[in-house]
Amino acid sequence: MVCLLFLSLFAFVGLGWAKPIYDPVQVHLSYHGNSDEMVVTWITMSKVDRDSYVVYGEDYTNLTMKATPYHIHHFKVEGIDEIERWVYKTTLTGLKERTIYYYRAGNDYKLSAVYNFKSLAKDMKEYTVCIYGDLGLKNGVSTDAVIEDAQDGKFDLIIHIGDIAYSMHSDKGRIGDKFFEKIVPISAFVPYMTVAGNHEHKYKFKHYKSRLTMPSNGVDIHDNQFYSFDLGDVHYIGLSSEYYGYNWIEHIKKQYAWLKKDLEANTKPWIITYLHRPYYCSNRDGHKSDCTGEDNEYIRVGDGEIPGFEKLFNEKGVDITFWGHKHFYERLFPVYNNQTFYQPLNVYYNAQTPVYVITGCAGNRENHALFNDYIVPYSAIRSEDYGYMIMKVHNGTHIHLTQMGAEKGNIVDDLWVTKEAGYRPGVKNAPVTGRKIDKELLRQINDKQDW
Numbered sequence: 400m401v402c403l404l405f406l407s408l409f410a411f412v413g414l415g416w417a418k419p420i421y422d423p424v425q426v427h428l429s430y431h432g433n434s435d436e437m438v439v440t441w442i443t444m445s446k447v448d449r450d451s452y453v454v455y456g457e458d459y460t461n462l463t464m465k466a467t468p469y470h471i472h473h474f475k476v477e478g479i480d481e482i483e484r485w486v487y488k489t490t491l492t493g494l495k496e497r498t499i500y501y502y503r504a505g506n507d508y509k510l511s512a513v514y515n516f517k518s519l520a521k522d523m524k525e526y527t528v529c530i531y532g533d534l535g536l537k538n539g540v541s542t543d544a545v546i547e548d549a550q551d552g553k554f555d556l557i558i559h560i561g562d563i564a565y566s567m568h569s570d571k572g573r574i575g576d577k578f579f580e581k582i583v584p585i586s587a588f589v590p591y592m593t594v595a596g597n598h599e600h601k602y603k604f605k606h607y608k609s610r611l612t613m614p615s616n617g618v619d620i621h622d623n624q625f626y627s628f629d630l631g632d633v634h635y636i637g638l639s640s641e642y643y644g645y646n647w648i649e650h651i652k653k654q655y656a657w658l659k660k661d662l663e664a665n666t667k668p669w670i671i672t673y674l675h676r677p678y679y680c681s682n683r684d685g686h687k688s689d690c691t692g693e694d695n696e697y698i699r700v701g702d703g704e705i706p707g708f709e710k711l712f713n714e715k716g717v718d719i720t721f722w723g724h725k726h727f728y729e730r731l732f733p734v735y736n737n738q739t740f741y742q743p744l745n746v747y748y749n750a751q752t753p754v755y756v757i758t759g760c761a762g763n764r765e766n767h768a769l770f771n772d773y774i775v776p777y778s779a780i781r782s783e784d785y786g787y788m789i790m791k792v793h794n795g796t797h798i799h800l801t802q803m804g805a806e807k808g809n810i811v812d813d814l815w816v817t818k819e820a821g822y823r824p825g826v827k828n829a830p831v832t833g834r835k836i837d838k839e840l841l842r843q844i845n846d847k848q849d850w
């Protein structure tokens with residue numbers, strides 16, 4: 400018995416040594432809105448007792464610039480999903496605009512491979528963003544296509560609208576490790592922006608909060624769940640629908656107050672928001688179809704003192720909102736307070752409300768969602784093809800959206816969103832109505848899911 404225990408301990412230590420515990424892995428980039436900066440985040444399996452840093456420069460044979468982590472995060476979960484990792488968060492500074500930089504992340508034991516990225520610019524003219532929700536390790540159908548496009552230099556930014564890896568904490572965090580390693584050909588080359596989905600909820604979003612580095616929001620909540628940044632003609636706002644899904648009332652209120660101020664301070668022609676759960680759709684899965692479930696209604700209209708998003712989006716002229724969560728593609732006609740706006744003839748020119756797009760079909764172990772037989776009046780197009788959105792920002796009046804099918808490379812949807820210079824969407828004098836939220840039901844629905 401003693402002997403066995405000794406042996407297994409020995410085997411464990413042996414494995415430990417064989418494992419590259421100081422190797423920098425899961426290297427990824429994120430953009431925080433300053434064109435002369437880029438943030439690099441990576442992980443090691445063990446605590447490194449020597450210096451950690453990124454070396455970078457324009458000449459890959461001579462990486463002369465050096466940045467050290469502003470934060471080394473020791474992250475640990477105990478119990479059945481026990482995990483311990485070290486996360487390094489580092490800002491590269493002094494970047495010239497639209498310049499290719501080479502970099503290696505790591506420490507005095509080991510540096511990563513040489514990766515590269517093209518820096519962004521304050522006044523990016525035309526540029527392209529790839530957007531998707533609900534991409535998992537298993538059945539991650541879109542991963543290869545996005546890798547190919549990212550490696551071809553087609554994207555300037557990626558936005559993953561929540562539900563990441565399925566799930567980061569699973570199998571003692573190894574699903575998260577494998578997922579972030581698998582997407583390195585995307586995320587070490589193109590800034591990878593995220594918001595949290597319900598799959599990130601476990602352990603109070605600890606994996607999501609620890610493994611990623613989104614811009615800070617100036618509020619005393621630093622959990623990567625809400626923030627904004629500018630790029631070219633667009634003001635981007637990432638938001639948490641999960642505060643609603645799990646009824647974190649204080650967080651809902653703080654996020655809302657921040658959002659209101661953030662929208663009021665905006666100077667860009669376009670405002671684009673993204674959050675995980677939709678509040679309009681025509682699916683049929685589980686509790687309630689048509690996105691009129693407790694969570695969707697709560698996010699849309701709030702409940703009493705607790706505000707939802709629809710009214711504020713309308714008042715401040717949000718142009719486009721991207722959602723995930725439902726595992727399909729659906730584009731909506733302009734809709735406000737459950738009322739569809741079919742006028743003018745091209746409803747996406749000077750659209751009266753935000754243009755809502757659900758792109759939650761990147762692929763994961765939960766497969767497809769089903770559509771309702773009854774198509775809601777505001778549903779413009781829907782598709783079950785696995786895929787991802789490519790958004791090309793042309794200028795302050797023209798944005799082009801293409802939803803790509805990942806398996807056949809087909810074009811699922813193709814659309815211009817255009818407006819007169821200076822136009823802001825908004826339905827005047829319209830009330831927002833909704834029903835009272837059954838919070839007990841909300842809790843039951845979210846608790847019983849096996850995320």
Ligand SMILES: *[C@@H]1O[C@H](CO)[C@@H](O)[C@H](O)[C@H]1NC(C)=O
Pocket residue numbers: 461463
């Ligand atoms: C590397 O870069 C530095 C600073 O830019 C320069 O002074 C040095 O000559 C370069 N070394 C080589 C071998 O190119």
Ligand SMILES: *[C@@H]1O[C@H](CO)[C@@H](O)[C@H](O)[C@H]1NC(C)=O
Pocket residue numbers: 691737776833
């Ligand atoms: C929204 O409108 C649809 C039909 O247009 C209706 O079936 C549904 O009950 C309405 N929902 C709410 C919350 O008013």
Ligand SMILES: *[C@@H]1O[C@H](CO)[C@@H](O)[C@H](O)[C@H]1NC(C)=O
Pocket residue numbers: 793794795796797
């Ligand atoms: C904006 O982009 C569209 C599409 O590329 C182009 O037709 C239009 O002329 C551009 N407008 C300005 C002001 O550059």
Ligand SMILES: [Fe+2]
Pocket residue numbers: 562596597598675723724725
């Ligand atoms: Fe989800």
